[in-house]
Amino acid sequence: MFTSNLPLAERMRPTNVDQLIGQEHLVGKTGILRKTIDSGVIPSMILWGPPGVGKTTIANIIANHVKQPFHTLSAVSAGVKDVREVIEKAKRNRNTILFIDEIHRFNKSQQDALLGAVEKGIVTLIGATTENPSFEVNSALLSRCQVYTLKSLTEDHLKKLVANAIANDEKLKKKTIELKETAALFKISGGDARKLLNLLELVTDSLGEKPVVTDDTVIEIAQQRVAIYDKSGEQHYDIISAFIKSIRGSDPNAAVYYLARMIEGGEDVKFIARRLVILASEDIGNANPTALVIATNAFQAVNVIGYPESRIILSQCVTYLASSPKSNASYMAINKAQQLVKETGDLQVPMAIRNAPTKLMKDEGYGKGYQYAHSYDGNFVEFEFMPDEIKNTKLYDPGKNAREEEMRKRLKALWKEKYNY
Known part of the structure; x- marks a missing residue:
């Protein structure tokens, strides 16, 4: 029986490694993480990869396999107090696993609150992040964790996910689903398995008992129901592309507009600031070396300040970079140099x-x-x-x-x- 109030992605969430689609390099028959799970001796770890590729699922699989106390916190809503409460419980019940989703959103003091408990083995930490942990997790905590890199799902993986859901989900099995096209499903979900399955359910629910799924029907239904700005979907990439191109094109008005779109959509402040640092070298370079100094300082400042005040810092940086003279000469030089090395x-x-x-x-x-x-x-x-x-x-x-x-x-x-x- 399916639980009707659970979305399809939750109903289809794997409970063991054999059910997981993708990440064969980690959980395949010879995968290093599979061997770790099978051994039952779980180290603290960071799971790093794009959205919807299996980070949370792997954490749940580990919890199911080792049968240890398992606590989940989201770095979006949890604070130091929540972390300390879990640690106090873990002191009374050793071998506790603490899963923290989006651990890159924890600030230094929140990460420091974890450090002692991880170091002493009071908790086994499993952190999930879409951002490079070398930048987002403090070095002391990172040095006590294994880092496992999850890969983006391929089109074959996505096809298997859809076919598996249609064949095995109790709700979908009751429908006569004709899957004519999948390109729109895959494009809108952006390789995110969770979004893909929930979009599939949304589309099939909207089309009745005998849904015929085509690219046109998917796009029409998605446009009616999917949010205007999705941090992990197509809009994410369209907006950041427009943002960068507006700065490169020396239009501070368009640049600050797209900045506002990202801020209002809840985009990670560090993601925006990091792109500005890259742009300062790639598109401005030696035409104005101060641009890199300002972008780097902006990145450091938003790490300290956070929202909502970071919007002011970002706006200052964006308008400065957009108004600056441009040069990609340094960028072209390293491209030529690397190509020369490959050739010679x-x-x-x-x-x-x-x-x-x-x-x-x-x-x-x-x-x-x-x-x-x-x-x-x-x-x-x-x-x-x-x-x-x-x-x-x-x-x-x-x-x-x-x-x-x-x-x-x-x-x-x-x-x-x-x-x-």
């Missing part, structure tokens, strides 16, 4: 600029002929630093803006015609 492989570093820490290496010619720039007028001497096979290769071409034109002028004066600046 591991070329030998010229002997003159190799490190020579030992007498033997000096005798072999390491460092021989190196000319120390500071020993020459203007702290410069023309010298070949590239491997012989690619000597005279120019990778950085300064942008057409006032600051980089000054850089171009200086480089041309130094290198004469060598690099054709």
Whole structure:
């Protein structure tokens, strides 16, 4: 029997590793996490991956398998008080597992409240995050956890999820479902298994006892019922794309509008700030090096401040970046350099600029002929630093803006015609 008030994604949630679709590298027959679960000895861990790929499900599977006390907290709503209450209960009942969803939303003091309990083994922590734990989980806590990276679900995985639900869910089995097309289901759900299954249920409920599922019917029903801004769906990517392109296009008005759309939609403040740091280098670069300083400081500030005041900091940063001169010259330079490395492989570093820490290496010619720039007028001497096979290769071409034109002028004066600046 199905529980009618539970959404399809909950009704179909796997209870053991054999039922889980996807994450074969972790829970397949030879997966490292499967071996850990089978052993019954569960370390504290962080499950890192996109939304709806199985983080919460894996935590529940672990709880079902090891039969230990299991507590769940959401970092969106829980505070230090909630964490401490679980820890006090765990002191009376050892081997407690504490699952914290969206652990990246915990601030430093909340994470610090966990540290001692994890360190002493009072609780086994399972944290789930969509953000890189290297940035979002403090190093002391992270060092006491195994990090398992979950992969995005493939189209084959999504097809299996849908087929499994239609074949095995008691409610859906009562319908005669004709699944003609799946592209819209997959696109709107954005690879999120939970959203996919709940969208499937929404569509089939809306179409009666003999639903014919096509891309057009899915889009029509989804547009009527799905939220305008979904942090993990198509709108998420459309809005962030428009946001970045507005800043790149030097339109502070459009940029701050899309910023407001994300803020009103509940977008993670760190996600927005992180994108601004990237943009400051990729799209502004040496045309205005201060842009990276401001973006980095904005990222640090919003980590301390949080909403709602962070909106002001973000607005200042966004309008500054949008109004700044632009250059992608540094971005293009590293792209060219990486492509060159792929094409030419591991070329030998010229002997003159190799490190020579030992007498033997000096005798072999390491460092021989190196000319120390500071020993020459203007702290410069023309010298070949590239491997012989690619000597005279120019990778950085300064942008057409006032600051980089000054850089171009200086480089041309130094290198004469060598690099054709």
